[in-house]
Amino acid sequence: MTIDDFSRPQEYISPLDKHLGSIIRQWAEKDVMPYRRRFDEDWKDHKIIEPAFKKLMADMGLQMCLFPEEVGGWGLGHSNYTATISYRMFEEIGRADTAMAVAFGVTFWPLTAITVEPHVNMRLCKEFASMFNTDKACFAALVMTEPQGGSDIENIDLLKGRTIQTTAVLDGDEWVINGHKLWPTNTGGVADLLGVVCTTKSGSDDPTDFALIFVPSTTKGVTQGGPYEKAGMAADKNSDVWFEDVRVPSWYRAAGPVDDARCFEEVISWGQMGSSAFLTGAMMNLYEILYKFCSEKTYNKKPLKENDAIAALLGRIAGDLDICRVIGYQAARMIDRPDMYGGRGSRQVVSKIRNFKEFIADRAVENFGKAMDILGFYGADRAWDIEKHWRDIKIIQLWMGGKQLCQMEAARYFFDCKTL
Amino acid sequence: MTIDDFSRPQEYISPLDKHLGSIIRQWAEKDVMPYRRRFDEDWKDHKIIEPAFKKLMADMGLQMCLFPEEVGGWGLGHSNYTATISYRMFEEIGRADTAMAVAFGVTFWPLTAITVEPHVNMRLCKEFASMFNTDKACFAALVMTEPQGGSDIENIDLLKGRTIQTTAVLDGDEWVINGHKLWPTNTGGVADLLGVVCTTKSGSDDPTDFALIFVPSTTKGVTQGGPYEKAGMAADKNSDVWFEDVRVPSWYRAAGPVDDARCFEEVISWGQMGSSAFLTGAMMNLYEILYKFCSEKTYNKKPLKENDAIAALLGRIAGDLDICRVIGYQAARMIDRPDMYGGRGSRQVVSKIRNFKEFIADRAVENFGKAMDILGFYGADRAWDIEKHWRDIKIIQLWMGGKQLCQMEAARYFFDCKTL
Amino acid sequence: MRTDDLFFYPKELVDEETQALALSIRQWADKEVIANRLKFSENYRQLVENSRKKLVIDIGLQQMIWPEAYGGGFNSYKRSISIVRVLEEISRADPGIGFMYAANLSSYAPMVMKPHVDKELCARFAPIFCGKKLKTGGSLILPGAGDVHDEGGPLFLGRTIQVAAALRGDEWVINGKGLRPFNSGAGAELFCIVCAIMDGKKFKDTPSIIYVPGDLRGVKRGKVFKKTGLNADENADISFDNVRVPKACMVKRDGAVKGVYSWLNLCMGAVCIGSLMNVYEIIKDWVDVRVIKGKGLIKENPLDAAILAEIAEDITVSRLLTYNLANIMTRPKDYGSLEQDQVFTLAEMIGMRVTGSALHAINRTMELMGSAGYATEWNLEKHWRDVKTIQSYLCGIGADVPVKMDIARSFFDCKEI
């Protein structure tokens, strides 16, 4: 029994799965896992973290994978397996470090709005491919959250962008952007390209006014703060971002009126699917560590795994992972096949995937916590590599509106609630 | 949003799904649901229950569905969708009454050993098809459990039949069977055909000695007791069965030495898959009832479903069902496609499906309990149709070795435990 | 060791008289109920009536709830601990019988409990219940679900009050349709009703309790309905159609409604503990002899032992919490009165926890016993049905959300929830 024996719906697996999965696994085992115990103290500087990113994204070239082949990319954005192959990649990185997985995943997040069928925007693809086609790690960020109201902006179904305070005004052929954002992954000076959620009309809930505009981080008027100190996820920097009369070309808007809002709804599905993959990846690593610990350590003179009561806990943890993987890949499949499951930004798909993610996050939080207790005196010890995941995955549970927003979306969809 | 909008992996659905699902749903809504509130008091006599069975099994002909077309059956046993179409049928019946679903499902349970590829035993198919090809409801039972040790016999991976006390001795061309069994579904006088788990050598754990032998219930020496009184599941009668020098032809053994044991391991997968389907069916009904109740009743002057805190409970219940259905159909698919997932009696598949079933049963028990509380003063009231499901589905959680056996099998498989 | 000693409770706070009473109830339970359980399944109603009679008439519990003048003495917040102890022993035999007694007691509480004894009301109603005849007792009609189609009267902390009372001369005129009593709707001799009070054309903000004898004109009872458990108690929907009672039948204190909930939660907690005492006995007997895997007692398997531990833990913690609540209710000077917010909230909290833990323990017990867990013959499944019914009833509507809203109001000053 290995981590590869946990269930996945065989029917959904991408033809690239085996190859890509294996090269990322090699990278993770060689370039990340031996160093990850020191990541926490590297949260500000990324001195240990950066080389691993460079290898993955630039040297191995993965930062180009979503771009169309025409602009030098790998063309994953127009396959029928974009999400499932992403899931596998995210899992493999998440197994080593979920913060690296999110920094990697978020780079593609705003890019889905211009690289993935049916939203391919060749002009922007070309423009930004040149930015990513480099020998340095190149990151993007999706800049959403604002000081007031936390995840109100992700709560798009209810609030429809009404609370967005960051404005974009068209001045000739340029957008002029003003606003203050918090918390985006890959800020704190990391990202080269920002996908900025803003409104063309303050207070409006008309989808035509919702805008997703790309802003290179070097643009005048863009200021990123220093990274926040957090309980975990050192490889994911987050900071304030200020936009002060920032000017970008008018065609830097991702898809235009109404379509930007639609892309953003799809972004929720992508984000939750990605979160699910980070989590199942971390759980795969949990399984490996527990397997070792519980085979070597004893209670009552038997290996822990041979004690029926402890085995029941282990069985539950492994069993949950088996279920979570099936559910996680189902989420990816729903994104890959709108023809079978409905549009990836539809209420139906967004709500279902949010529900899947909430479920997986709850199982992960529960099981990592339980695992630390199984390790007992060693559970909180950095050297056993569980406690770091435990801190990291809690953050995954909380982001993007956390449990409550998932619950409300599920309730709204399944019970046609009108006022939640 | 209707019950049909809950997720299923679209790729797995049988071509017959729509048609069979819809005729069973009609039957359930017309012949079962209006009467089910009186089933509890009918537990001994089945006066109200019997006509519904007759319609489903004899009039609609479903009791012949597994048998090959050559002997007058529908040939479902040699499709690639036997399990998934069964899942759908079980769900639809379970939505109305899980006890009827189990009585129906168990009729096919021993028959899988002679009608489903690769185990088709044409001689026995022919023999028994004539029994089922009748205008009365005709039931089978799988007779396993014995007085000592509860589910020890289902614990085949560990105990390998060693504890079986019911013996079969070959005397010329006849098996002579002696033993005492408890609890099989469809006993208490219901079943016409018994699949009897026995050993050809007492105390042996050699798979050659494990035997599954068919015994028509009218055979001399077979005695069924009166049905037990239970907390629920009135439509499923269980009793003691005694075998006293019961003689059947030697070719009534399902598949022969070693293969009988293999069939029995597959039987576990079938049983857990079926249990999952009964549960998701009942949960679909729960959803319908809650939808109605929570739209009509108020707390704090708002419909319950518009209160965010109650909506969160409802969202969790519906969200769990969505997940359980995906998992349940995945179990069915694993049975249907041994080429992709491994043999349906393999450790891998048996353990995974047991884990799925345990998960689904836990969610069902939790959610029906929560639902009764949401109904509050009305939760325990027979008239709201939840409390009966609540009593019934607990039984599904407990049967076939219950939670603990599922946990031990998962632990054994995922952690290679040797001594549990 | 006897079950009631095995699980910690503050013995030092239980007086000898109560312990003696508890002992006689235990004898009643063993002899009149537990020994006869298999017979009960054939003719439950009749046998329950017989055994109830021995309990409440022969041992004298029926009148015990009333003031001493009527032969009682449980009628004080100071007796909370004794009441818990007694309810435990009754419910060990049959949670349904315990439930009836607990609900009866809670229904009389607003008029009988010191320091608020309402002499006039006691004089009016005590005689009904303090004779030698077996009575069903008082039924509670509490606020609950509203209906989207009704405009809806006022609320009690979010719960809809479905009975309206208006003063006409010296009488309250009471109206309400299709009401679901907490208990005993079919036979109650007296109803304790949480009413919305008409003040001119509007309702007052706070509800009051009005007592209504069950035999008055306009009191209509529906058919006994089938329910999951608590079959010792027959319940039916009630309507009040211009029922008239004297002005004095209203309890005027603002805190009286909250007080009912405090008592109800305490008492139902005690009923669950009693049920758990018997559940412990059942599972103890089972695991002491049950062999699995063809060798070894089930209790020596670590997984099964872990489940046994959960059961013991649920019982221990539930019992401690229930007695904590009882003790706090006896000490209004330290903690506030049981009709005030803090104790009321605590009572709801502990009521929810204890019913939840009890059900958890019983579910786990069923998981150990397998089919014996749900076969009537083993006497476990009745506890499961009874405790589940209590849990749903205590919720009233919307699961634990109303209680949670009460807690949030109390600890976080929420105003709009």
Added chain:
Amino acid sequence: MRTDDLFFYPKELVDEETQALALSIRQWADKEVIANRLKFSENYRQLVENSRKKLVIDIGLQQMIWPEAYGGGFNSYKRSISIVRVLEEISRADPGIGFMYAANLSSYAPMVMKPHVDKELCARFAPIFCGKKLKTGGSLILPGAGDVHDEGGPLFLGRTIQVAAALRGDEWVINGKGLRPFNSGAGAELFCIVCAIMDGKKFKDTPSIIYVPGDLRGVKRGKVFKKTGLNADENADISFDNVRVPKACMVKRDGAVKGVYSWLNLCMGAVCIGSLMNVYEIIKDWVDVRVIKGKGLIKENPLDAAILAEIAEDITVSRLLTYNLANIMTRPKDYGSLEQDQVFTLAEMIGMRVTGSALHAINRTMELMGSAGYATEWNLEKHWRDVKTIQSYLCGIGADVPVKMDIARSFFDCKEI
């Protein structure tokens, strides 16, 4: 209302002197720790040492654990409630500081606690800790995981005892490798060690406690290891290589090891309650001003209010249970001694429940606060890491299974688990 009054506890059982002490600790907490938290993140170790000094030297808690002759007085089972009260207030400021004090106290308990004061041992060790110099304190080395590759010595209720002691003349010779202390391995001046005692070539069935000063030859300390929380306390693995202590350093009572667990569970429960008091303050401040959906306070949303209710409930119930345990520990005549099975089992049960509920409450709080929940700036995430670390430490090995096995042994007479 102050937080410590908002959540019920048996005030009537807390003496005035203790309340006064609690108040001065509260002042220390507010002034020395809570007001400086953002500074702490820059230079945590130094600031913690400073504030610990003010607490244990200036206020005098360091010597308080010892007998009165040494300026103490907490050294009795009768002071359990006072000890809980004090630990609450310390841990409200920093659960790591509370943890150290709680573990120190538990490590001294076998020799200092009445009725088992060991005058000789006190005379030997009290002077180390009863001066004006800040000390790390005593470290516990408890049984835990065994290793499949070792033959393994004797067990303490299934847990492997990793230290062996053999009498050579008038001295115990102590050996054990790569031991993981419960606390303070890096700096402890004294180790309280659960040892397997050699009796000829075999081990005795029951372990004993032996005290070993940290500066003896053969005591080897590993590097301080990084851990999830409790960073006030520096821990490191320890080895004993033929360390020799006088014969008198052994505590001979059979129940002493169980007693350590009773104290440890009580004290860690109290630490968690203290943490929760501060968590309540943090979330109260948050929900009083946080606006969501562009309108309305978060606390007025019913779902968020329901989560607030869960937090309040976890705190209330945990606090009641912790004080219940403390009270039971003060009453050996009613409940048995804290070194005996029943109280020992209860302590484990309540320790597990309270740490579990505390973590649950903090998790829920994080869910309400979103990113502020895990950002260091908001001071919540530290509580989360600290309490989780306590929970895992209390488990020792195999999650809650060893405790469950102890419970099953106690309530169901299991023999082989």
